[in-house]
Amino acid sequence: MSSVWEIEDMPEFEPLREDAQADVCIVGGGIAGIWTAYLLSKAGKSVILLEADKLGRAATLYTTAFITQVIDTDLSDLVKMFGDEKAKLSWLAGREAIDQIEAVIQEEKVDCDFMRVPIHTYAKDDKELETLRDEESEVRRLGFNAGLLESPLKGFTNAGAMKMPGQAKYHPMKFLRGLIKAAEKNGVKFHEKAEAAELTPSAGGVHILTKSGRSVEAKDVVVATYEPFNNPKPTHFKKGMYVTYVYALEIPKDSLEVGLYEDNRNPYHYFRVDDEEDKQTMIVGGEDHRAELGFEEGKSFRALKEFIDDTFTGLKYKVSHKWQGGILEPSDGLPLIGEYAEHQYVAAAFSGNGMTYSAISGKILTDLIMDRGSKYKELYDPKRSLAGKPLLYKFRDYAEEFVGGAVKNLFK
Numbered sequence: 001m002s003s004v005w006e007i008e009d010m011p012e013f014e015p016l017r018e019d020a021q022a023d024v025c026i027v028g029g030g031i032a033g034i035w036t037a038y039l040l041s042k043a044g045k046s047v048i049l050l051e052a053d054k055l056g057r058a059a060t061l062y063t064t065a066f067i068t069q070v071i072d073t074d075l076s077d078l079v080k081m082f083g084d085e086k087a088k089l090s091w092l093a094g095r096e097a098i099d100q101i102e103a104v105i106q107e108e109k110v111d112c113d114f115m116r117v118p119i120h121t122y123a124k125d126d127k128e129l130e131t132l133r134d135e136e137s138e139v140r141r142l143g144f145n146a147g148l149l150e151s152p153l154k155g156f157t158n159a160g161a162m163k164m165p166g167q168a169k170y171h172p173m174k175f176l177r178g179l180i181k182a183a184e185k186n187g188v189k190f191h192e193k194a195e196a197a198e199l200t201p202s203a204g205g206v207h208i209l210t211k212s213g214r215s216v217e218a219k220d221v222v223v224a225t226y227e228p229f230n231n232p233k234p235t236h237f238k239k240g241m242y243v244t245y246v247y248a249l250e251i252p253k254d255s256l257e258v259g260l261y262e263d264n265r266n267p268y269h270y271f272r273v274d275d276e277e278d279k280q281t282m283i284v285g286g287e288d289h290r291a292e293l294g295f296e297e298g299k300s301f302r303a304l305k306e307f308i309d310d311t312f313t314g315l316k317y318k319v320s321h322k323w324q325g326g327i328l329e330p331s332d333g334l335p336l337i338g339e340y341a342e343h344q345y346v347a348a349a350f351s352g353n354g355m356t357y358s359a360i361s362g363k364i365l366t367d368l369i370m371d372r373g374s375k376y377k378e379l380y381d382p383k384r385s386l387a388g389k390p391l392l393y394k395f396r397d398y399a400e401e402f403v404g405g406a407v408k409n410l411f412k
């Protein structure tokens with residue numbers, strides 16, 4: 001498995017060789033842990049980050065790096081599940097996150113190919129366009145800027161799209177490299193090959209024991225290990241692992257408009273188009289299924305290839321990379337970000353929206369740890385009980401995905 005985002009000069013760090021102390025210990029060195037380390041250190045906290053392997057080499061290396069407030073659960077479904085106010089708040093969080101990412105890139109002078117682009121949720125036929133018309137009016141009713149394009153977009157089979165401007169894309173590993181350097185400048189101590197084994201409450205806050213027998217004493221700890229490594233009770237039954245599949249393609253110059261695209265089917269597909277000097281590149285993904293189903297990966301890659309050939313009829317392309325990765329879906333459509341036990345925080349279950357949710361969780365957890373409060377605390381509270389309505393909607397969603405794609409691909 002290889003990713004298009006590999007870079008040569010990622011900084012490297014020593015394991016934890018002595019017991020240490022800090023205001024905050026972050027466990028997990030993916031984009032969520034590094035965002036949180038950066039923002040906490042900027043706010044004046046001393047921070048130690050423990051990474052089991054190497055920084056940024058897990059889910060973050062395999063992302064497609066759409067940076068968008070259009071999360072995997074439709075806004076009209078969020079309204080039905082949580083009401084206007086919370087649905088709107090979740091989209092506002094996404095919009096703020098994109099602004100925050102852009103501001104930090106500018107402030108820290110991070111060279112990471114960041115670019116504002118629209119996201120197009122496209123329809124395959126007129127029936128799907130009608131559904132998008134409803135979604136677009138909900139988006140505008142709640143005060144966001146979207147438009148319905150009723151004629152086909154350039155370069156592939158479609159019947160039109162809902163277009164949301166102001167979204168973004170970047171090179172995730174270049175971004176991470178810049179964020180690590182900025183955090184280091186603020187005093188963050190990074191340790192690689194430093195796997196946390198156990199968290200226990202202590203007089204000073206939390207005692208973090210590593211597999212190698214070293215420990216960190218911290219007032220607060222943030223678990224940002226994708227699947228929380230310590231499996232805290234309040235997060236039980238609130239998430240499920242899916243697998244998604246990706247092809248990276250090289251295509252001729254000017255084949256499609258640069259930007260982000262997704263369909264509205266179940267299971268859904270997504271692609272991003274980037275310009276290079278003499279060509280375009282396109283990363284196409286989808287055909288997600290529950291990880292427990294344990295499919296032979298070839299079947300899902302074949303299904304994705306069929307999708308590419310049906311959707312981009314006649315397009316000349318060359319496959320440069322392919323990979324697959326885990327997507328941790330929240331049971332009610334919203335991630336788990338916040339305090340799950342005294343002085344212990346978690347950031348998890350970002351679905352396919354970890355670029356925005358990592359920035360959102362960095363901000364929320366910094367605000368909570370700094371005792372500043374957060375307007376998002378309740379929305380993403382990992383201790384929230386799962387209400388019937390959201391569960392019902394998401395269950396229907398996941399069941400449709402199972403019937404619509406997973407079973408079909410089983411026979412490929």
Ligand SMILES: Cc1cc2nc3c(=O)[nH]c(=O)nc-3n(C[C@H](O)[C@H](O)[C@H](O)COP(=O)(O)OP(=O)(O)OC[C@H]3O[C@@H](n4cnc5c(N)ncnc54)[C@H](O)[C@@H]3O)c2cc1C
Binds near residue numbers: 051350
């Ligand atoms: C194919 C694919 C496409 C995606 N596309 C998008 C997209 O377009 N847009 C988007 O927003 N999101 C997307 N996502 C989701 C996004 O990539 C993830 O949500 C995000 O990268 C998660 O970051 P993280 O820091 O939580 O986890 P990770 O990057 O997985 O980092 C967690 C780290 O914790 C470490 N760790 C684990 N256990 C321990 C331990 N006990 N002690 C110390 N360290 C530990 C791991 O080694 C790892 O480095 C995609 C995901 C995939 C797989």
